[in-house]
Amino acid sequence: MRIGGLASGIDTDNIIKELMNAERIPLNKLEQQKTKMEWQRDAFRDVNKQIFELERLIENRRLNIGGSTVNPKIVSSSNESAITASGSSSAGNGAYRISVEQLASREMHVIDLSGQDFTIPTGEFIFMTYDEASKENDFQAGMYEKSITIEEGDTLQTIAKKISDADKNVQAFYDEKSETFVIETTRSGIHNLNENEDEIVFSGGNDDFFTQLFSAGTYEKVDAKNAKFTYNDVVELESNENKYTLNGITFNFHDVTKDENVTLTVAHDTDKAVENIKEIVDKFNELVETLNDLQNEPVYRDFPPLTKEQMEEMSEKEIELWEEKAKSGLLRRDPILSSSLTNYRSVWSSSMSEAGPISLLADIGITTTENYLDGGKLEIDEEKLRKQLEENGENVNSLLFGTGEGTSRGLFTRLEDSLQNTINQIDKRAGKGSSTSQSYTMGRQLESIEDRIKAFEDRLKQVEDRYWRQFTAMERAISMMNNQSAMLMSFGGNM
Incomplete structure (x- = not known):
């Protein structure tokens, strides 16, 4: 805690504060530079998220995830x-x-235990079910043993769970209200093709849990059936x-x-095919609109990012309006976005060599809009598209989603390639949420700015300490002068 001006009467604290405000101007600019770069990084990531959504949609449609795209x-x-x-x-x-x-139906073993006093035996008990051959687990098709261990304190409910846990092909449960124990297959139909064999085979023997259970009450077996x-x-x-x-x-x-x-x-299903294609086109048009808006946003140079001190003096609404202008134009004329838009547009003017009677996007009724201000958006002639889907469905699929090389590559597939290229470029520049700072360009730049900010803050602390030392020395000198003056006055009064 520092107190100045005791001897001089000068407001030392306020003077040093004003001096430090002047010294902080370069630091404020560094912090504003950092904030603006963080905004740019986040803006790039938002763009990448939108591009990724379109790229994933095209990939899913190309792979027919969720059903056929062009020929449903x-x-x-x-x-x-x-x-x-x-x-x-x-x-x-x-x-x-x-x-x-x-x-098709399941095999079931139903035991009605109502009114019965069933004593649960303890020990290890075996049952068998049929398993298909598996190369991964290196076993052949056939009946395989599964075991459960019944211990003191186990109830019919816990035993039923042990049976279910022991084999994926079997489930069991005990209903207390009806006092019914049920063991059944989890799959319908006949899988064990050996004659006179069941889907579940119990080990048998008078001391076997299953034998005692089946004989304790009214037992009914329902055989599995194929459809x-x-x-x-x-x-x-x-x-x-x-x-x-x-x-x-x-x-x-x-x-x-x-x-x-x-x-x-x-x-x-022509309606579904048109809907699938329109979904991609609409998503592409949304992306084009976003990129064009970002490319042409005005830059308000008189609205830099606010400092903490400036924010403290403004209302939330004032801060919101200020930052709206401060964030405008962050990606204006960015070369990655402008070159990507050019690449996207070039896809639509290219041809596909292996799509039969159609080779251009315009052949199926998809063209760029006539208004150049749309920046390369697409529009669909649905009547023409429907006709081509009905008459040349496979050719339309090849034109849009062909996976060949060069001119044999489908146009939507080429767009997917261009989108992925943009994603990679933005990743290198702005990274992802999970990226380390050193793995992308802007991250390294932000770290460098942060280092400069820390170094400048250390220097400001030294400058502030120097100001206080200087003013403290001045206060001491004034105090000594005042003391000497008082002594002289006192000496003169005694003469």
Whole structure:
């Protein structure tokens, strides 16, 4: 704590404060430079996030994640309560007749223990289920043993959990209200194809837990069944699930049809295809608008970032309005964004050599808008696009999503490549949220500014200490002079 001006009467504290405010001007500029660069970094990252969303959308559509993009199929059923279906892009258009004689079901072992005093034995007990062959785990298809260990204090509920945990193909539970213990397969249908073999085989023996459990109450076994159905009145098929994929169509069985055919009609879903393509175009137009706005934002040089002291003197609304102008133009005329826009536009004017009768985006009704102020946005002639999808669906898919090289590469795939290139450039310059400062250009620059700020703050502390030493020396000199003057006055008064 420093107190000045005792001898001189000078407001030392305020004078030094004003002197330090002048000394801090270069530091304020450094802090404003740092703040502005942080804003630029965050603006770049926001752009990258938007570019990534478009790039991921195109990738998903190219890989047909969630269904075919250009050639989706719609399947209608004459009896949706019994059979529904979905079709892949390879499904042939037309009508298919299906009749379901039997649904797939699970094997179940149900024991009614109501009124029974069942004593739970302890020890290790074995049951077996069928497992498919697995190269990863190096075993062949067949029945494999699973064991549970029952200990003192175990209840029927804890034993049921142990059974469920011991084998992914089996689940068990005990319902206290009905006093019913159930062991069943987790999958429907017959997987163990050996004759007269069950899906779950218990070890047996008078001292076996399962033997005692089954004999303690009323026991009922329900055998597993495969789904049985007839395809187009001729082909009889079975499935251990209540679904079956045939010719690119996945049939889902919900009920038997009582010897009646259900007709399922497969057709090209043009509406969905147009919607998928429009989603990409709309997302691209949003990106173009964002980049154009950022490129052309005005720069307000009279509105630098506010210092902490300035913020303390302003209201929240005033700060918001100030920073709105201060953040304007952060990415104006940025070379990464401007070159990226140019690359995106060049994609639309290029051709694709392996798309049959169509080779340009304009051939399917997608063109850039006539208004140059739109900066390269796309517009769709839906009627033309629908016609090409219906007549040349595979060619449209090649034009947009072809994965070849050079001119054999689809136009949306080329855009995806350009987007990824922009993402990489921005990452090198502005990094990601998880990036270390040394891994990207602006991070290294910010660290350098931070080092300069710390060094300047150390120097300011030294300057402030020097000012206080100087003013303190002055106060001592004035105090000595005052003392000498008082002594002389006192000496003169005594003469």
